[in-house]
Amino acid sequence: MDSEYRIILNVGGVRHETYKHTLKKIPATRLSRLTTNLANYDPVLNEYFFDRHPGVFSQILNYYRTGKLHYPLDVCGPLFEEELKYWGLDSNECEPCCWMTLSGTRDTQEVLKTLDELDIEVDNDDGPELYQRFGWEDDFHNDSLSSWQKLKPKIWRLFDEPSSSRGAKVIAIISVFFLITAILVFCLKTHPGLRISEISSVFNSSREVRAASHYRYRPTTVSVDKTNSKAHPGFMVNFPFNTSFQKKLRCLFSRDPIEKSLLMFMVETLCNMWFTIEILVRFICCPSRIEYLKAPVNLIDIVATVTFYIDVLINTFGASADLEFFSIIRIMRLFKLTHHNSGLKILMHTFRASAKELMLLVFFLVLGVVVFASLVYYAERVEPNPDNEFQSIPIGLWWAHLQLPHSVFMYSSKTCFVMGIPTVVFLTFPYLKGVLYHSADNWPTSLF
Incomplete structure (x- = not known):
């Protein structure tokens, strides 16, 4: 009789009835190995009981019947994959129409795992x-x-961990305040109205007096009439620490660039004192000093602070070394903001996670550079031109790589621009927008 070939499956209280040969269609699975000797077989009701999700099982049983596995939209992705694993099925057997759903689920799991590693959401429990x-x-x-x-x-x-407590938030606000202040001072002190002249020592009288964008002084005594000159070799030592508060305050409204530079030096010194305290505390109390030194942001902070003190010492002892070039490292302290802002953390991770896609973007840019360089080289060779500057394709490569992302008022450059902007914008923005949307949406707000 037909009933001899039928089998009853009770999954989560929902009874399903099918044929035994249907369950044999997919071998090496849990349902293909059902026997009456199993512990979950009920001889009274003549059914097999499984305490699993009944909704997901409907799709699984349909897979045995039709040979096509579809991804249900009314259940969570990890739950569906867990059920497939229990029944001995492979999630990669999903139909092509469900690949986007499956891929999105796995991408979400990877993003959540990464966000957990970034410590964006911090527990307040000292467990x-x-x-x-x-x-x-x-x-x-x-x-x-x-x-x-x-x-x-x-x-x-x-x-x-700025979000771990109120005290941590206060420390973070102070750190960001000094960071922004240091960057502003670094930029403002290069203003022509705040730059002062460098006066050489009497022992180095042959050296020319030149304009300096940094604080300069010499330890030797030089008599300077401030009515004729605005340089004073000893201002970094004498003024900031041995002058009354009222005089320091007047520097803020003074028109004298020397006094304004003095004030900026005081502010920069105060900022670097805070950075020094912060570095020492974090280095002493970190879980692993090796991991602390491996972090690029920490290395930038250490090098930037050390260069400030070295610069001060060199000027104090009258050395001739010039470390202004290395001062550019101080502007890289801006990367410290990623430590206080979860959105910046996610953005940095987005670029790391998108390395393959960004390499694809670079490939398209290189392809455009090579194509336009070759075109302009051979186009200039069509007719003899003594003023032809494109004597080789490498010269064309240099021209194309400069013109591809920029717009200039030349016909050929406009062609590069028309091709370059869509390449950069339309290949990069949608992908980064999608990654940031799926990773940052609905996460706890950051410090700012």
């Missing part, structure tokens, strides 16, 4: 996970933590 980062989990469970072991993780969170 075993915090002490596990320092290797003190056993001491925590045994209640044998020393005073320093209890204090060190808290100090670390205070300076490294």
Whole structure:
């Protein structure tokens, strides 16, 4: 009889009935190996009971019937993949119409995993996970933590995790304030109205007096009449620390560039003192000093602070070394903002995660450069032209790579521009927009 070939499956309280040969269509799966000797077989009701998701099982049973596996839209992706794994099925067997849904689910899981690694959402609980980062989990469970072991993780969170507590937020605000102030001073001190002349020592009288965009002074005594000159070799030492507060305050409204430069030096010194304290505290209290030194942002902060002190020492002892070029490292402190803003963290991760796609973008740009360089080279050779500057394709490569992303008022350059802008914008923006949307939406707000 037909009933002899039928089988009843009770999944989550929902009874499904099918034929035994239907379950044999996909071998090496849980349903293809059903026997009456299994513990989940009920001889009274003549059915197999499985305490699993009944909605997902409908799609799975339909897969046995039709040979086509479709991704249900009414269940979470990880739940569907977990059910497939339980029944012994491969999620990669989904139909092509469901590949986008499956791919989106996996991308979301990878993004969530990465966001967890970025510590965007910080728990306020000082539990075993915090002490596990320092290797003190056993001491925590045994209640044998020393005073320093209890204090060190808290100090670390205070300076490294801005959203962990109110105190950490205050520290973060102070750090950002000094960071922005230092960058502003770094930029403003190059203004012509704030630049002062460098006066050489009497022992270096042969050196020419030149305009300097940085603070300069010599330890030797030089008599300068401020009515004729605005340079004073000893201002960095004498003024900031041995002058009354009223005189320092008047520097802010003074028209004398020397006094304004003095004020900026004081502000920059104060900022670097905070950076020094921050570096020392984070280095002493970090879970791993090696990992701390491996972080590019930390290295930039250390080098920028060290160059400031070296510059001050060199000028104090009258050395002739010039470290103004290395001062550009101080502007790179802006990358420290990624430590305080989750959106910037996600953006930096987006560029790292999009390395393959960005390489594809570079390929298209190189392709355009080579094509237009070759075209302009052979186009200029059609007719003899003694003023032809494109004597070789490498020269054309240099011209094309400059003109491709920029618009200039030349016919051939407009062609490059018309091709270059869509390449850069339309290939980059939609992808980054999609990555940022799926990774940053609905996450906790950052410090700003």
